[in-house]
Amino acid sequence: MNIVLLGGPGAGKGTQSDFLIKEFGMMHISTGDLLRDAVERQTEAGIKVESYMKSGNLVPDEIIIEIMKEKFSQIDLSKGLILDGFPRTVVQAQKLDTMLSEINSKIDKAILIDTPNEVIINRICSRRTCKNCGFIGSVANLDDEEVKNYRCPKCGDKMIQREDDNKSVILNRIDVYEKQTAPVVDYYKNKNKLFSVDGSLPAPSNVFENIKTLIK
Ligand code: AMP
Numbered sequence: 575m576n577i578v579l580l581g582g583p584g585a586g587k588g589t590q591s592d593f594l595i596k597e598f599g600m601m602h603i604s605t606g607d608l609l610r611d612a613v614e615r616q617t618e619a620g621i622k623v624e625s626y627m628k629s630g631n632l633v634p635d636e637i638i639i640e641i642m643k644e645k646f647s648q649i650d651l652s653k654g655l656i657l658d659g660f661p662r663t664v665v666q667a668q669k670l671d672t673m674l675s676e677i678n679s680k681i682d683k684a685i686l687i688d689t690p691n692e693v694i695i696n697r698i699c700s701r702r703t704c705k706n707c708g709f710i711g712s713v714a715n716l717d718d719e720e721v722k723n724y725r726c727p728k729c730g731d732k733m734i735q736r737e738d739d740n741k742s743v744i745l746n747r748i749d750v751y752e753k754q755t756a757p758v759v760d761y762y763k764n765k766n767k768l769f770s771v772d773g774s775l776p777a778p779s780n781v782f783e784n785i786k787t788l789i790k
Contacts (some may be wrong), residue, residue, distance in 0.1 A: 575648035575680050575682045575789055576651065576654055576657075576679060576680065577594075577652045577654070577655070577656055577657070577681070577682060577683045577684070577685055577736040577789065578612055578657045578670075578683075578684040578685070579591060579656060579682055579684075579685055579687065580684055580685065580686045580687070580759055580762070581661075581686055581687035581688065581689060581773055582689060582691070582694050582747075582748055582751040582752075582755075583630075583693065583694060583698060583744060583747040583751060584689070584693075584695075584697045584698040584701065584744070585687040585688075585689040585776055586687050586689070586697075586773050586781060587658045587659060587687060587772045588604060588606075588658060588708075588710050589710050589737055590778065590781060590782055590785055591604065591656050591658045592709075592710070593695070593778070593779070593782040593785070594656050594681070594785070594789075595656070597782075598653070598654065598655050598706040598789075600632060600653055600654040600656050601649055601650065601651065601653055601654065601655045601656070602655075602656045602658060603645055603649070603655065603656070603658065603660065604658040604659050605638060605641070605642070605644075605658075605659040605660040605662075606658075606659045607641070607642070607708060608641055608645065609627060609633060609638075609769065609789070610621050610627070610736075612641075613627065613697065613777050615711075615783060618638060619640075619641060620652060622637060622739040623637060627737075627738060627745070628737055628738060629699065629743065629746065630738050630744070630746040630747040630750060631668050631727075631746070631750060632662055632663065632750055632754055634664055635663055635665045635669075638660065638662075638666060639666065639669050642660060642666075642669075642673065643669070643673065645678070646659050646673055650772065652681055657670075657681075658746035661758055662754065662755045662758065663754050663755065663757075663758065664757050664758055664761050665703070666758075667738070667758050667761045668703075668761075681762075682727055682767070683767055683768075683769055683788065683789065684758075684759075684762035684767050684768050684769070685769050685770070685771060685785060685789075686759055686769070686771070687771055687781065688770050688771065688772060688773050688774075689773030689774050690774055693773070694744070694748065695741070695744055695745075695748075695772045696714070697712070697714075698739050698744050699722060699739070699740075699741060700712045700713045700714040701735070701736070701739050702724060702734060702735055703733065703735075703739075704728065704729060704731050704732070704733055704734075705727065705731055705733075705734050706729050706731035706732075707720060707726060707728055707729045707731065708744065709722070709726045709728045709729070711726070711727065711732075711733055717721060742760075753786040760781060769788045771784040771785055771788070772776045772784070772790035784788070
């Protein structure tokens with residue numbers, strides 16, 4: 575099954591992707607991760623997208639579609655695909671349908687992780703990401719000393735705060751989501767492919783239980 579995970583910044587798309595990979599061994603593509611890697615390596619695309627990402631704006635469709643085309647030429651869809659952070663505009667959603675139909679495939683379901691803005695803001699401000707393996711954690715219940723010494727529970731590397739995980743950038747990312755990405759929700763709704771789960775549940779594993787009922 576090929577699924578698109580939808581939801582605002584901090585809705586838990588990355589965390590739920592980790593659960594899906596672990597449970598079903600699905601192929602995962604996160605455009606945010608691909609872009610951060612390109613920025614880190616200062617590739618041609620990375621240099622072009624850096625300022626958009628820092629400010630919380632969307633990277634232009636042409637750039638992201640090129641990156642996805644390349645990725646699609648390398649992937650094996652036999653175990654199913656999770657798309658995390660793509661599509662983020664209706665143009666991208668249309669292009670995705672075209673790209674998949676060219677390889678005789680399609681999106682089966684779009685799952686919206688529906689999360690109120692207050693939850694998103696609190697969650698993102700305390701989110702930390704492993705520099706090495708991308709593990710996503712939270713410092714919400716840690717004291718200052720524990721925050722300073724916070725290491726990745728998976729690989730032991732340093733947990734860092736993403737440059738775009740600060741309050742002013744978050745407010746812009748929420749605004750960008752509402753203006754440019756919310757129409758993608760309607761795109762899948764009109765195709766009867768949209769399903770929704772409550773993303774505000776405190777335990778991510780409970781959100782995953784609900785996602786599992788949708789994809790079995
Ligand atoms: P994410 O990790 O999914 O929150 O993405 C981080 C940033 O990467 C976003 O704020 C955008 O600047 C950029 N980005 C990721 N995916 C896309 C996309 N599909 N279209 C445009 N920009 C994207």
